[in-house]
Amino acid sequence: MMNATIAKLALQALLGRRRFYLLLAFPVLLIALVSLITALADGDAAFDILPGLGYPLVLPLVAILAASSVLGPEVDDGSIIYLLAKPVSRYGVAISKWVVALAATLTAGALPILVAALITGDSTRAWALFVGALVAGTTYSALFLAISAVTRHAVIASLMFVLIWESLLGNLFTGVAWLSIGQWGLRVGHELSAQLPDPANLTWAILASLVVTAVGVWFAGDRLRSFSLRGED
Amino acid sequence: MTTLVLDSASRWFGNVVAVNDVSLSIGPGVTGLLGPNGAGKTTLMAMMAGFLAPSAGHVTIDGKPVWRNTEIYRQIGLVPERELSFGYLTGRQFVRANADLHRLPDAAAATERILEEVDMVEPAGRRLDTYSKGMRQRVKIAAALVHDPGVLLLDEPFNGVDPRQRMHLMDLLRRLGDEGRTVLFSSHILEEVERLARHIEVVVSGRHAASGDFGAIRRLMTDRPVQYALKSSDNRTLAAALMAQASVRSVSLRGDHLDVQVDDLGSFAVGLPGLAKQHDVTLYELSPSDESLESVFAYLVAR
Amino acid sequence: MSDVPQSRPGVIHDLGYRRYDGLREGTATIARTLFITGLRHAYGLGRSGKSKVMPFLLLAMSVLPALIVVGVVVLTGMSSLPISYADYTNQTQLLVSLFAAAQAPVLFSRDLRHRSIVLYLARPLSAPLFALMRWLSLAVALWFFMAVPTLLLFVGAMLSGLDKSDQVTQLLKAVALQTLLALLVAGITGLISSVSLRRGFAVVGSVMALIVLTGVVTAIQAIAADQDADAVSVAAGLFSPWSLYTGLANAWDAGVETFVPVDGAWVLAYALVALLLVAGCLLGLVARFQKVGSR
Structure with a gap:
């Protein structure tokens, strides 16, 4: 299903000048901040940055940027039809693009979280958080890819999901954790280190992550199957 | 020999009927799709290329439906009006990517062959965003032809192309038509169609107003x-x-x-x-x- | 028709078009029209139905808690509002930031991306004035976004008979602070949107500058305060628009808590940084539009 040519083109689009710097800014900022605080204060204080800022904000933002970069501009200006007018399964197109977005999310989102967490000391909790970030990053990238395939306002819609649903309402109502990708990841990470919270049922967290990932990518492919060329609006 | 058939195809967007009950059959040779701006040419083209579902009726190529059928693209070469946004690729890389997407057995050779055919071998090493309009149009045609399709669909291929390049493109399309391909291009400029196509399909306000040899159409009136x-x-x-x-x-x-x-x-x-x-x-x-x-x-x- | 010169070979014929000799509106009217159109567009008014969804959805979300607060206050007859006017804006900062990030590209990216900017500048309207009016549109739209729930809270306070002079003072303080914040946020998001023309990147850039940066600053402030490094905590507040807002609100006694109280010379520093930031963004915007206008 994976198509190397499409993945290569998506990667080239992702690494095109400005986007790349914006994508790079997140991990640099995160690691610099955590290093600074670890040096000035102590590791535990610095670690709080990660569940407070790195995990709930930087990781999804990187995922949004990556997912919308591999699909958004091409859908926006219609040039995706050069890729779609080919005897290539549209699900294959979606999967290939998702793999690139996923790789970017994990490299620029999850990996820096691991590096930053390792800087703060305690490696068990660092690896636990990393596992959580892997789970959440995977699910996020699939969900945001699906959103990018549906609406031109994908970035804002995805941001609202993360910032308003997961962060704002998630902080007010604990029940939101059952429908929060970030919390599913944390729940999986909790298995490795009890320092991470235990917001939901483990089976549910794993199953929900898998389902959202699979359905997200499938849905993106299905939207591409019905991709219609519309006039300018 | 590939035939593109529309059977009472209609397409509406909400209350607006863009294409109204069009039936036509396009065979080998160069055919001009003619109509004023906003007549529904692009909508018609999009339906023929499988990028728009007909609201009613059918669009088929050799009997096979076009919509939601990715296999049909083995037979279609599409030259959209949209600009390329792959400015960071060279002409050769872009055509090669298209060849790869078709999984051609010898993509490199096919790329060189088609670049030769559209006379773009020399600038093929430059990035697309350095090309003139005519060169981009040629590269798009090369990309559409790399897999040797029976049907070539071109949406407004001469828009913004300077006169010398336009002649060049016309010669190319004429040659493709003479080779027995089904070449359909849309245009709202009469002189273009007149010089390139004897057979025309005319759409006006979404309706199929006329089809056939344009001289014959003229005499019918x-x-x-x-x-x-x-x-x-x-x-x-x-x-x-x-x-x-x-x-x-x-x-x-x-x-x-x-x-x-x-x-x-x-x-x-x-x-x-x-x-x-x-x-x-x-x-x-x-x-x-x-x-x-x-x-x-x-x-x-x-x- | 009568005065067409007959003798010369080259002639421009009078087809009956008449010159407009009436009164022409000046630059002020153009600027005002531009401002009002921009303000309407920020809320999707005069645009497609779809573009109204986002601004009004966000506005509804920011008004809803105020309605709940008002309901509770009026029904239970509390002696004070559970949240100050200035702090309400602070607590809903996510919505304000999202509104700015989502709507700034509408006002600042579209004209540049589609090059329709040259049409605007073909009128007797200078690039700096265009930039200024766009900025003002966004600033007023943002101010309105914050003022609506604030006014609702005030109405609630009046209905439940809270002390009027007290409430009016608090309200005016909040409104003044919100004005400054609106100018600031409009400048920042406008500048980002005018540089990054892809809508998605403009939005992510604005979110970085407003939400991520504020998150970083808050984290540093909290840790510094925890380590008893009060000066660091207060100084960190200079680096994000929202911490500037809360800092100034705290100093002005407008009912906003900060990790460490902002007082003394710090107040001056906060105010100065805020004003410099506004001025800097404006200069950047003017420079940007002058550059694209001259091409």
Whole structure:
């Protein structure tokens, strides 16, 4: 299903000048901040940055940027039809693009979280958080890819999901954790280190992550199957 | 030999009917899809290329549906009007990517062959965003042709292309048509269509207004006065004689020739030699002065 | 028709068009029209139905808690509002930031991306004035976004008979602070949107500058305060628009808590940084539009 040519083109689009710097800014900022605080204060204080800022904000933002970069501009200006007018399964197109977005999310989102967490000391909790970030990053990238395939306002819609649903309402109502990708990841990470919270049922967290990932990518492919060329609006 | 068939295809967007019950069949050779801006050409093209579902009716290529059928792209080469946003690729890389997406057994050779065909070998090493409009158009055609499709669809291929490049492109399309491919291009510029395609399909306000050889279409419209330019040995005598004919609507003397407006093409053409002989006038030249697509078109639009 | 020169070979014929000799509106009217159109567009008014969804959805979300608060206050007859006017804006900062990030590209990216900017500048309207009016549109739209729930709270306070002079003072303080914040946020998001023309990147850039940066600053402030490094905590507040807002609100006694109280010379520093930031963004915007206008 994976198509190397499409993945290569998506990667080239992702690494095109400005986007790349914006994508790079997140991990640099995160690691610099955590290093600074670890040096000035102590590791535990610095670690709080990660569940407070790195995990709930930087990781999804990187995922949004990556997912919308591999699909958004091409859908926006219609040039995706050069890729779609080919005897290539549209699900294959979606999967290939998702793999690139996923790789970017994990490299620029999850990996820096691991590096930053390792800087703060305690490696068990660092690896636990990393596992959580892997789970959440995977699910996020699939969900945001699906959103990018549906609406031109994908970035804002995805941001609202993360910032308003997961962060704002998630902080007010604990029940939101059952429908929060970030919390599913944390729940999986909790298995490795009890320092991470235990917001939901483990089976549910794993199953929900898998389902959202699979359905997200499938849905993106299905939207591409019905991709219609519309006039300018 | 590939045939593209639309069977009572319609497409509407909400209350707006963009394409209204169009049935047509396009075979090998160059066909022009003609219509004014907003007539539904792009919508029609999008349906033919599988990028829009017909709201009613069917669009098929050799009997196979186009919508939601990615396998059909083995037979279609599509040159969209949209600009390429792959400016960071070179011409060769872009064509090669298209060849790879078709999983051609020897993509590199196919790329070089088609670049040769569209005469783009020399600039193929440059990035797409350094190309002129005509060069980009050629690269798009190369990308669409790399897998040797039976059908080539081009949406407004000459838009913004300078005249020299336009001639070049026309030669290319003509050659492709002569090779037996089904080439369909859309345009709202009559002169382009006139020079490239004998066969035309005309859409006006989403309706299939006419199809066939445009000269034949023109002759079918006998209820519209036809303009002829006539040169003879004695214009004034001939004018007087012509005015007596029932089929002639008006005659005017214009310098060295006569402008004649004719209602009934058939009886005028048949009667003219006898009339000339009767008045001892020698005919030098008879030519339709408005047998251009412009007049065909203006007529269809006005109807 | 009568005065067409007959003798010369080259002639421009009078087809009956008449010159407009009436009164012409000046630059002020153009600027005002531009401002009002921009303000309407920020809320999707005069645009497609779809573009109204986002601004009004966000506005509804920011008004809803205020309605709940008002309901509770009026029904239970509390002696004070559970949240100050200035702090309400602070607590809903996510919505304000999202509104700015989502709507700034509408006002600042579209004209540049589609090059329709040259049409605007073909009128007797200078690039700096265009930039200024766009900025003002966004600033007023943002101010309105914050003022609506604030006014609702005030109405609630009046209905339940809270002390009027007290409430009016608090309200005016909040409104002044919100004005400054609106100018600031409009400048920042406008500048980002005018540089990054892809809508998605403009939005992510604005979110970085407003939400991520504020998150970073808050984290540093909290840790510094925890380590008893009060000066660091207060100084960190200079680096994000929202911490500037809360800092100034705290100093002005407008009912906003900060990790460490902002007082003394710090107040001056906060105010100065805020004003410099506004001025800097404006200069950047003017420079940007002058550059694209001259091409």
